[in-house]
Amino acid sequence: MTTATDTQLPQGIGRLSRGWIAFFLGAAVLFAFGIVGYIYEQGQGMVATGMRDLGAMQGATWGLYIAMVVYFIGVSFAGVTVAALIRLFDIEKLKGVARMAEVLTIVALVLGALAILVDLGQPLRGIVNLFRYGRPQSPFFGTFSLVVSGYLFASLVYLYVTSRPDAARLAQRPSRLQGLYRWIAAGWEDTPEQRAKDRRVTFWLAITILPLLVVAHSTLGFVFGLQVGRPGWFSTLQAPAFVTLAGVSGIGHIIVLAAIVATVLKAKDRIRLDAFIWLGRFLMVLLFVYLYFTIVELLTTMYQPTEHEKVLSDALLRGEYAWIFWGSLAGLAIPALMLAWMALTRHWRVSWLVVASILVNLAAIGKRYLIVVPSQTHGQLLPYGIGSYSPSWVEYAVVIGLFGLGALAIGAFMKLFPIIELEEGEA
Amino acid sequence: MKRSTIVTWTMIAVGVVLMVVSYFFLATPWCNTAVECSNPRVPFAPAIFVLGVLIAFSSAVYYAVAKD
Numbered sequence: 416m417t418t419a420t421d422t423q424l425p426q427g428i429g430r431l432s433r434g435w436i437a438f439f440l441g442a443a444v445l446f447a448f449g450i451v452g453y454i455y456e457q458g459q460g461m462v463a464t465g466m467r468d469l470g471a472m473q474g475a476t477w478g479l480y481i482a483m484v485v486y487f488i489g490v491s492f493a494g495v496t497v498a499a500l501i502r503l504f505d506i507e508k509l510k511g512v513a514r515m516a517e518v519l520t521i522v523a524l525v526l527g528a529l530a531i532l533v534d535l536g537q538p539l540r541g542i543v544n545l546f547r548y549g550r551p552q553s554p555f556f557g558t559f560s561l562v563v564s565g566y567l568f569a570s571l572v573y574l575y576v577t578s579r580p581d582a583a584r585l586a587q588r589p590s591r592l593q594g595l596y597r598w599i600a601a602g603w604e605d606t607p608e609q610r611a612k613d614r615r616v617t618f619w620l621a622i623t624i625l626p627l628l629v630v631a632h633s634t635l636g637f638v639f640g641l642q643v644g645r646p647g648w649f650s651t652l653q654a655p656a657f658v659t660l661a662g663v664s665g666i667g668h669i670i671v672l673a674a675i676v677a678t679v680l681k682a683k684d685r686i687r688l689d690a691f692i693w694l695g696r697f698l699m700v701l702l703f704v705y706l707y708f709t710i711v712e713l714l715t716t717m718y719q720p721t722e723h724e725k726v727l728s729d730a731l732l733r734g735e736y737a738w739i740f741w742g743s744l745a746g747l748a749i750p751a752l753m754l755a756w757m758a759l760t761r762h763w764r765v766s767w768l769v770v771a772s773i774l775v776n777l778a779a780i781g782k783r784y785l786i787v788v789p790s791q792t793h794g795q796l797l798p799y800g801i802g803s804y805s806p807s808w809v810e811y812a813v814v815i816g817l818f819g820l821g822a823l824a825i826g827a828f829m830k831l832f833p834i835i836e837l838e839e840g841e842a
Numbered sequence: 843m844k845r846s847t848i849v850t851w852t853m854i855a856v857g858v859v860l861m862v863v864s865y866f867f868l869a870t871p872w873c874n875t876a877v878e879c880s881n882p883r884v885p886f887a888p889a890i891f892v893l894g895v896l897i898a899f900s901s902a903v904y905y906a907v908a909k910d
Contacts, residue, residue: 545888546886546888546889546892547882547885547886547888547889548870548881548882548888549869549882549887549888550869550870550882551865551866551869551870551872551888551891552870552872556888560888560891560892560895561895564892564895564896565892565895565899568895568896568899569899572899572900572902572903573902575903576902576903576906579906601907602907602909608910612905612906613906615905616902616905616906619902620899620902623899
């Protein structure tokens with residue numbers, strides 16, 4: 416697997432150890448499981464999923480897939496936010512995580528887009544009709560045009576522009592990937608003019624992307640928040656809560672990814688504790704803001720609910736969704752307290768940060784599920800009975816497959832390009 | 843003004859114009875009182891909007907890569 420020339424590339428690029436082969440095989444198996452599930456779904460139709468029509472069929476037309484759409488797009492938020500903040504405010508300590516944050520954003524957005532497609536019985540028709548008939552007034556238009564085209568494309572451009580200097584350095588080394596690096600570098604030369612140009616481009620891209628992503632994530636919140644006839648969804652807080660929880664899950668992902676990369680690449684000198692502390696503090700602030708939103712929303716709903724709101728809040732607080740609700744709340748509150756404790760005692764540990772990050776991500780998936788599903792099964796204004804929804808094995812398989820694909824994509828990137836920006840002379 | 847700067851600003855302007863025109867004048871009208879409010883005035887108007895977004899952001903790549 417290794418050639419003499421490839422050993423010269425930094426960060427283990429182009430080399431596959433046994434551990435890496437096992438990782439790729441494991442991720443490929445998960446991805447293949449997802450493919451099997453999706454082929455089955457396409458063969459049988461959407462009846463293979465647990466989703467059913469609202470009302471007369473007492474089901475939910477949006478289920479685990481849409482919950483994962485919201486989750487993945489949420490994860491993408493923090494990646495490019497952190498990357499943009501690093502460039503805008505020149506936060507030196509975070510430069511080690513900038514590129515992985517950019518990659519995470521792109522991978523999460525692609526996974527989010529795929530999660531939309533698997534939710535459609537006829538995906539091709541969905542894509543064509545979106546571009547053909549999309550209504551600008553609809554939050555769907557804003558979500559999918561801004562998020563999937565604008566935000567994804569802007570993130571790709573951002574990653575490309577910030578990757579050129581490293582590609583130019585790597586292109587000077589003979590390797591099997593030299594042609595790829597030359598193509599990416601596209602004639603980049605280490606001159607003061609080029610550096611000034613790069614700074615201008617990344618600055619203006621960051622300035623453009625930051626408001627774009629707030630609009631995009633708020634619009635995703637509006638998909639739910641503007642639906643008057645659906646108790647639990649119609650709320651002013653949906654948009655800001657979407658943005659905040661997006662930040663929580665995304666920062667959590669960056670912390671986990673940074674810890675893995677620092678360990679695997681033995682790069683703890685490049686991703687230092689102060690980077691984790693910065694991310695941990697950011698995560699803590701977002702967590703407390705989100706918990707505040709949750710409490711406000713809960714109190715408002717419980718204070719003097721309408722009959723329909725009461726049915727929904729009962730299902731959430733003590734009914735069939737209670738274990739997810741309380742589990743998710745604990746998954747947010749416990750990490751918030753852990754982070755607050757670390758901040759107060761100034762005793763930060765990466766392992767605790769990773770645990771907190773995993774917990775908040777599990778909680779974020781739970782919260783996304785609770786945003787999507789209960790309002791459909793228990794939020795009926797029309798006189799239909801209480802509905803139910805539980806994902807089928809097909810949906811679990813496809814979602815597991817998406818995670819496998821994400822792991823494959825990030826792993827493949829790490830084997831093709833430096834996931835940590837190169838330092839002067841490193842290549 | 844350098845050629846690369848002119849081309850970059852032109853790309854941004856074309857992208858923004860495409861976005862604005864497709865959003866406000868080619869896509870579905872901002873009304874809900876008639877059947878005409880359901881369909882875009884020009885088919886694939888949303889695709890034109892997306893094209894505008896792509897052109898505007900591509901200007902960054904052009905500017906970064908272009909040799910003065």
